[in-house]
Amino acid sequence: MDDSIKRQIPGPLIPESFYPVDRLEKYMHLGRTRMFPKGSIVLSQGKESNALMYVQSGCLAVSMGADDGHNKFLFHIGARSIGMATFLSEYHELQIYAVKNTTICFFTVEQVLEIFHEDEQVILDILQNILTKVYYFMAQARDLNFCRPSSRVFRLLYNLCIREGKYTGDHYVIHSNLTQKAIGEITGTHYVTVCKLFNILEKQGILKKTKDKIYVYELEKLKNMINEVIEY
DNA sequence: TCATTAATTTTCT
DNA sequence: AGAAAATTAATGA
Incomplete structure (x- = not known):
């Protein structure tokens, strides 16, 4: 497995540690x-x-x-x-x-x-x-303006994986201690919705989140989820 | 499709 | 043990 699917996203993904001075x-x-x-x-x-x-x-x-x-x-x-x-x-x-x-x-x-x-x-x-x-x-x-909350959350996760996910044989590991609440604040979606979205991803075996790590098992599926309409 | 509220349960410190 | 976070269900826009 190579990193050819990776694409660099400019700028910070989460609003912290902006350009240091x-x-x-x-x-x-x-x-x-x-x-x-x-x-x-x-x-x-x-x-x-x-x-x-x-x-x-x-x-x-x-x-x-x-x-x-x-x-x-x-x-x-x-x-x-x-x-x-x-x-x-x-x-x-x-x-x-x-x-x-x-x-x-x-x-x-x-x-x-x-x-x-x-x-x-x-x-x-x-x-x-x-x-x-x-x-x-x-x-x-x-x-x-243009994206639904589910798309914003999924794209954040996808970009996070591309930016800092480490490939370890058959899945990616993102070192991050973002809480669901924090992800909600960043993406402008309710934390209850964030919770439901994580449940959906986990049930489909796409991704799993722990306190300090996010495991991405199916990056391509995650990418496709960005454009899907989610049933809650 | 999602926000909101409320009620519980789980996890952290 | 208490605080914070996560889950679940129900309701409404």
């Missing part, structure tokens, strides 16, 4: 470093913030509130990545909290400009980080 590491003395314990709020909705956040270690989650109290998960900011709420205007509807114990270095606009002056490559790295996010959410907008 670890060049900021050597300018941390300019900013203000702070520790956030797991579960604490880094930025509450509506609160003014005009700093650039560099996550040195740990992980943050960014979400956006809705009128009806719902809260849409957007993406994670992992180690060596960055986040910005409002560089330009003061109001926003984002909320950021620490998923793990996290150390963040905050840079003011002035400090960022100072770094830009000294190190132009940082500008490109930050642009790359933002553009990667933009592209991800453009693809997301497309999928939400």
Whole structure:
């Protein structure tokens, strides 16, 4: 068995660890470093913030509130990545909290400009980080428009397998500790639906998910499932 | 075809 | 043991 069926998918498949900007590491003395314990709020909705956040270690989650109290998960900011709420205007509807114990270095606009002056490559790295996010959410907008939830879940699994699945004789192993809930948040489908979809895949012997691994036994079948209409 | 709610069971820490 | 995650069933859009 070879990997000829594999096809590289550009950009991140799951909204975390977007393009790292670890060049900021050597300018941390300019900013203000702070520790956030797991579960604490880094930025509450509506609160003014005009700093650039560099996550040195740990992980943050960014979400956006809705009128009806719902809260849409957007993406994670992992180690060596960055986040910005409002560089330009003061109001926003984002909320950021620490998923793990996290150390963040905050840079003011002035400090960022100072770094830009000294190190132009940082500008490109930050642009790359933002553009990667933009592209991800453009693809997301497309999928939400044109694909059914079952297709979005199946395609995520298929792409994950192509991207990082290890072929081991007769099946693929994906090392991933995504929960069903997380897959639901990423794909915009209800976690109960995700559960049902996994049951269908497992019953057909296509795939099996454990806590930290996903075993793909029939990659081609999984690919075909993307376009099938599922009966629940 | 799916979201939603609620009620249980299973798995993690 | 308590929290989080997963499952199952029922209802409705």
